[in-house]
Amino acid sequence: MNRACNEITGFSELLQRFERNISILGRSKRTFENYSRHVAAMALHFGALPTELHPEQVKDYLFELQQRSNSPSQSYFKHTVYGLRFLLKTENLPYDHLHLPSIPKE
Template sequence: MFDQVYQNMTLSGKSSSTFQNYIRTIASISLYFKKIPLELSDDQINDYLLLLKEKQNTSYTIFKHYVYALRYVFRLSDRDDRAIQLPYLKRKDVYSSFQGDLEYP
């Protein structure tokens, strides 16, 4: 898996720091479960992400690295069906969440 990730990231022009972050993340998950992420169930991945967020109080930036790395591995392995999505708000929802006279353009 390491070689495949390295080759693909190098060919697509990703920075070495992105590669290092993704590999560190994949290694952390693999060591925790003693399996590569492709062998994990959705529940196991969700439990691990919940552990990061609630028990280890992981920052949002680091948490995103985990999600992006997992998404990258799944897409690289033609498993788009398992690619993890971060929740996001639509611009309209952001405008409506503010109090005051802001209107969505």
């Protein structure tokens, strides 16, 4: 996360808002850390804030994550999707902004 804060303009501020909103909504610090780590990885991959990405960029990224995962639970993929959904919600962006897939419960 530190690298994303240093390299991506506006990421520190986005992360501060994200932490505040997660806390206000009663989620744990661990939830914030998990979601933030995955959101930061996406930001570093594109060199941009995840909230500013084109939907096709996000789809390509999620597809890439699915292809490289050997785990049946695809936990990395799930944390990325859940973290991004939560970020969009806390930034008052619509859910369909990035057309995130539903993830079936195991």
